[in-house]
Amino acid sequence: MEVLVFLIPISLFLGALGLVAFFWTLKSRQYEDPKGDAHRILSDEYDDKPAP
Amino acid sequence: MSSRAQIATCPACVAAPAAEEAAAAGMGMGDRQILLSLPDIHCAACISGIERALNARSDVRRARVNLTLKRATIEADTGTEAADLAEALTRIGYQAHELDAGSLSGSQSDKAGRELLMRLGVAGFAMMNVMLLSVAVWSGATDATRDLFHWISATIAIPTIAFSAQPFFRHAWSALRAARLNMDVPISLAILLAAGMSVYETAQHGQHAYFDAALSLTFFLLAGRYLDHRTRSVARSAAAELAALEVPRALKLSGDGEAMTSVADLRPGDLVRVLPGARVPVDGTIETGSSEVDRSLLTGESLPVFAGPETRVSTGEVNLTGALTVRVTAAGQDSTLHRLADLVAIAETTRNRYTSLADRAARIYAPVVHLLSFAAFGVWLWVSGDVRLSLNIAVAVLIITCPCALGLAVPAVTTAASGRLFRHGMLIKNATALERLAEIDTVVFDKTGTLTEGRPRLDDPAGCRPEDLALAQALARGSAHPLAAALAEHVPDRSPTEVRQQSDIEHLREIAGHGIEAVCQGQTLRLGRADWVGATPVAGTATYLRVGDRTVAFRFTDSLRDGATEAVKALQRQGKSVILLSGDHPSAVADIAGRTSIDAFEAQVLPDEKSLYIKTLCERGHKVLMVGDGLNDTAALAAAHASISPASALEATRVVSDIVLLGNSLAPLPDAVITAGSATRRIKENFAIAALYNAVAIPVALLGFATPLAAALAMSASSVSVSLNALRLR
Numbered sequence: 001m002e003v004l005v006f007l008i009p010i011s012l013f014l015g016a017l018g019l020v021a022f023f024w025t026l027k028s029r030q031y032e033d034p035k036g037d038a039h040r041i042l043s044d045e046y047d048d049k050p051a052p
Numbered sequence: 053m054s055s056r057a058q059i060a061t062c063p064a065c066v067a068a069p070a071a072e073e074a075a076a077a078g079m080g081m082g083d084r085q086i087l088l089s090l091p092d093i094h095c096a097a098c099i100s101g102i103e104r105a106l107n108a109r110s111d112v113r114r115a116r117v118n119l120t121l122k123r124a125t126i127e128a129d130t131g132t133e134a135a136d137l138a139e140a141l142t143r144i145g146y147q148a149h150e151l152d153a154g155s156l157s158g159s160q161s162d163k164a165g166r167e168l169l170m171r172l173g174v175a176g177f178a179m180m181n182v183m184l185l186s187v188a189v190w191s192g193a194t195d196a197t198r199d200l201f202h203w204i205s206a207t208i209a210i211p212t213i214a215f216s217a218q219p220f221f222r223h224a225w226s227a228l229r230a231a232r233l234n235m236d237v238p239i240s241l242a243i244l245l246a247a248g249m250s251v252y253e254t255a256q257h258g259q260h261a262y263f264d265a266a267l268s269l270t271f272f273l274l275a276g277r278y279l280d281h282r283t284r285s286v287a288r289s290a291a292a293e294l295a296a297l298e299v300p301r302a303l304k305l306s307g308d309g310e311a312m313t314s315v316a317d318l319r320p321g322d323l324v325r326v327l328p329g330a331r332v333p334v335d336g337t338i339e340t341g342s343s344e345v346d347r348s349l350l351t352g353e354s355l356p357v358f359a360g361p362e363t364r365v366s367t368g369e370v371n372l373t374g375a376l377t378v379r380v381t382a383a384g385q386d387s388t389l390h391r392l393a394d395l396v397a398i399a400e401t402t403r404n405r406y407t408s409l410a411d412r413a414a415r416i417y418a419p420v421v422h423l424l425s426f427a428a429f430g431v432w433l434w435v436s437g438d439v440r441l442s443l444n445i446a447v448a449v450l451i452i453t454c455p456c457a458l459g460l461a462v463p464a465v466t467t468a469a470s471g472r473l474f475r476h477g478m479l480i481k482n483a484t485a486l487e488r489l490a491e492i493d494t495v496v497f498d499k500t501g502t503l504t505e506g507r508p509r510l511d512d513p514a515g516c517r518p519e520d521l522a523l524a525q526a527l528a529r530g531s532a533h534p535l536a537a538a539l540a541e542h543v544p545d546r547s548p549t550e551v552r553q554q555s556d557i558e559h560l561r562e563i564a565g566h567g568i569e570a571v572c573q574g575q576t577l578r579l580g581r582a583d584w585v586g587a588t589p590v591a592g593t594a595t596y597l598r599v600g601d602r603t604v605a606f607r608f609t610d611s612l613r614d615g616a617t618e619a620v621k622a623l624q625r626q627g628k629s630v631i632l633l634s635g636d637h638p639s640a641v642a643d644i645a646g647r648t649s650i651d652a653f654e655a656q657v658l659p660d661e662k663s664l665y666i667k668t669l670c671e672r673g674h675k676v677l678m679v680g681d682g683l684n685d686t687a688a689l690a691a692a693h694a695s696i697s698p699a700s701a702l703e704a705t706r707v708v709s710d711i712v713l714l715g716n717s718l719a720p721l722p723d724a725v726i727t728a729g730s731a732t733r734r735i736k737e738n739f740a741i742a743a744l745y746n747a748v749a750i751p752v753a754l755l756g757f758a759t760p761l762a763a764a765l766a767m768s769a770s771s772v773s774v775s776l777n778a779l780r781l782r
Contacts, residue, residue: 004197004200008185008204011181011184012181012208015177015180015181016177018177019173019174019177022173022177023170023173026166026169026170026173031166031169032118032120033118033119033120033121034120035119035120036099036117036118036119036120039095039096039099039119040096040099042096043096043097043099043100
C-alpha cells in the first residue's frame with residue numbers, strides 16, 4: 001500500500017492540472033463563441049498561426 | 053430575476069446612461085469600438101468574408117466576428133462611422149446594422165456566467181477525485197487506509213463546498229431572512245449536514261462518509277443553475293441587442309445651434325428638432341413646421357395624421373414628411389410612454405404572483421423532506437437511544453431526498469425548449485413564460501404591425517392607367533412617406549413612353565404635411581392628401597394624384613404579415629379562440645379579420661379599453677395570450693396571462709412581452725404554444741421521475757440501510773434520467 005503515497009498526490013496533481021487548464025480556457029474567453037470556433041477550423045486562413 | 057428588474061425600471065431610464073456613454077464614445081478618445089449586428093451570417097465563409105472585408109479597410113484596426121452572437125466587434129480609428137462599415141458589408145452581400153456599444157457592454161462579458169462555470173469546474177474536479185477515493189472505500193478499504201482516504205476527501209471537499217456551493221447558501225439565506233422556504237434551503241442544509249457529519253464520522257473513525265454525495269449534489273445542482281443562467285443570458289443578450297438598435301437621443305435646439313443630447317436631459321420648455329423619418333422623442337406641441345405623423349404604434353390607427361403648429365405630439369409617434377420643431381411639454385418621467393410604463397408596472401405585479409411549477413414543487417417538497425428527516429431522527433432516537441446513529445440516519449434521509457433531480461428538472465427542460473424556440477426565431481424572456489403559454493385558451497391579436505406588416509401596399513394597380521401610375525411613382529420617389537414609398541416600390545411592366553415621361557419631371561418639391569408637387573411638360577402635378585389635391589376622398593387608405601384637372605385615387609391595403617393566416621388557422625385548430633382587437637377604423641379591421649378568418653373582432657378600441665377587455669376575459673376564467681406591437685398594446689400585453697410581440701415593436705412593448713418574435717413571420721406562433729405545452733409536460737414528467745426515485749430511496753434511508761454508495765447511485769441515476777427526458781424536446 002506504500003505506493004499510495006505516490007499515487008494519490010500524482011492523481012491529485014494531474015486533476016489539478018486539468019482544473020488549471022480549464023481556468024485558463026475560461027480566462028482567455030474560449031467559450032464566448034463556440035459556434036464560430038467550430039466553423040473557423042474549416043477555414044484554411046489560419047493554418048500557420050491562429051487568428052488574433 | 054433580471055427580467056423582472058428590467059421591467060420594473062423604465063426603458064428610458066435604462067437607456068439613458070447608455071446614450072450618455074454612446075455620446076462620450078462619440079467624442080472620440082483614441083480608438084473607437086464599433087459593434088455591428090450581422091443577422092444573416094451562418095458559416096465559415098461568412099466569417100472570413102466579413103473579417104477580410106473589414107480588415108482590408110485602412111480605418112479598421114482589428115475586426116472579429118462572433119458567430120454565436122452574430123455580431124462583429126471592430127476596433128477602428130476615431131472618426132470611422134459605423135454606418136460606412138455597415139454599408140460596405142451590405143455591398144458585399146451581408147446585412148449589417150449598427151449596435152449601440154454602450155448598452156451592450158454589460159452583456160458582452162457575462163461575468164456571472166463565467167463565475168458559475170468556474171464553480172462548476174471546481175466542483176467537477178473535486179467530485180471526480182473524491183469519487184475515486186470513495187470507490188476504494190466502497191470496494192473494501194478498512195481502518196487506517198479508509199481513514200486516510202476520508203481525510204484526503206475532507207481536505208478536497210470542505211474548501212470546494214465553501215467555494216462552489218456559495219450561490220445556494222446565498223439564496224437560501226435570503227429566503228430564510230424573508231421567512232420563506234425555497235428549493236435552496238433543503239439543498240444548503242443537505243450539503244452542509246452531509247459535509248459536517250462526514251467530518252465528524254471521519255474523526256470518529258466511522259464507516260460512512262458522504263463527501264462524494266455532498267460534492268456530486270453541488271455539481272449536479274450547479275449544472276442546473278448554469279443551464280438556467282445560459283438560457284436567460286442568451287435571451288437577455290438578444291433582447292439587449294434589440295434595444296441597442298435604437299438609441300434614445302434628440303436634436304436639441306439652443307441659442308448656439310443644434311446638439312445631440314440624451315432624452316433624459318431634456319426639460320419642459322426646451323425645443324427639439326424632429327427630422328422626417330425619426331421618432332418623436334418627447335411629448336410636446338409643434339412650434340414650427342408641418343408634417344404628417346404616424347400614430348400607429350400609439351393608437352393602432354393605420355392612417356397618418358396631419359400635424360402643424362399647435363398640434364400635440366407624443367413620444368413614440370413617427371414624423372413622416374417635414375422637419376418639425378417641437379416645444380417639450382413632458383420628457384422622460386412624465387411622458388406618455390412613461391405613464392404607460394406605470395400602467396404596466398401595476399399589471400406586472402399581478403403576473404409576478406404567478407408561481408412557477410418549480411416553486412410550487414419546492415413549497416410542498418421542502419417541508420416534507422425536513423419533517424421526514426426530523427421524524428427519522430425522533431423515531432430512531434426513541435427506538436435505539438443512540439444519538440449518533442439517529443443523527444446519521446436523519447442526515448442520510450436528507451441527502452438521499454435532496455432535490456438533485458428537482459434542481460435539474462426545470463432548467464434542463466427550459467433550456468431545451470428555449471433552444472428549440474430560439475432556432476425557430478423566438479426569444480423567451482421570462483422564466484415562467486413557457487408554463488404560462490402552455491395554459492392559454494384565448495389568443496388576442498392586435499392588427500396594425502402585428503397581424504399586418506404596418507406597411508401599406510398598392511391595391512389593384514391594374515385598375516389605374518399605367519401612365520398615371522408612372523407619374524405617381526416618379527413623384528413618390530422624392531418622399532420618405534410610407535404611402536409614397538409603397539407607390540415607388542411597386543414595379544409595373546414599364547413601357548418606354550412612361551420612362552420618357554419620368555425624365556420630364558421638374559421642380560419636384562415636397563410640401564410637408566400635404567404631399568409632393570412637380571411640373572411635367574408645363575402641367576402641374578400633385579400627389580398627396582385629398583383636400584390638398586382637390587379630390588373627393590374614398591374609403592380606406594389612399595393617396596391622390598392630380599394631373600391637370602383630373603384626379604386619380606391610389607388605394608392601399610395593409611399587407612398581412614407573413615404566416616398570419618396560417619398562424620390563426622393553426623391556433624383555431626388547436627382549439628384556442630382567436631380575437632382581433634384594434635384601435636383602427638372598423639372597415640380596415642373587418643377587412644383584416646375577414647382575410648385571416650377571425651370571427652370575433654373589435655375596432656376603435658382605446659388602450660385602456662384593450663387592457664380592460666383582457667382583464668374581463670381573465671376574470672371570466674380565460675387564460676389570454678396577447679400578441680401586439682404598439683404602445684397602445686403595452687398595458688394589454690402586461691395584463692394578459694402571456695404575451696408575445698414582434699421584434700419591430702417599440703422597446704417599451706418588447707420589455708413587457710414574455711416572448712419576442714425575431715423573424716418577420718407569425719408562422720412560429722402555434723409551434724411556440726405546442727412547444728410550451730410539451731415543455732410543461734416534460735417538467736411534470738421530470739417531477740414524477742424524481743418522486744419515483746425518492747419513493748424507493750426514502751424507505752431505504754428511513755430504515756437505516758442507506759450507504760454513501762446507494763446515495764451516489766440514486767442521485768446520479770435520477771439526474772441523468774431527468775436530463776435525458778428533457779433532451780427529448782429538442
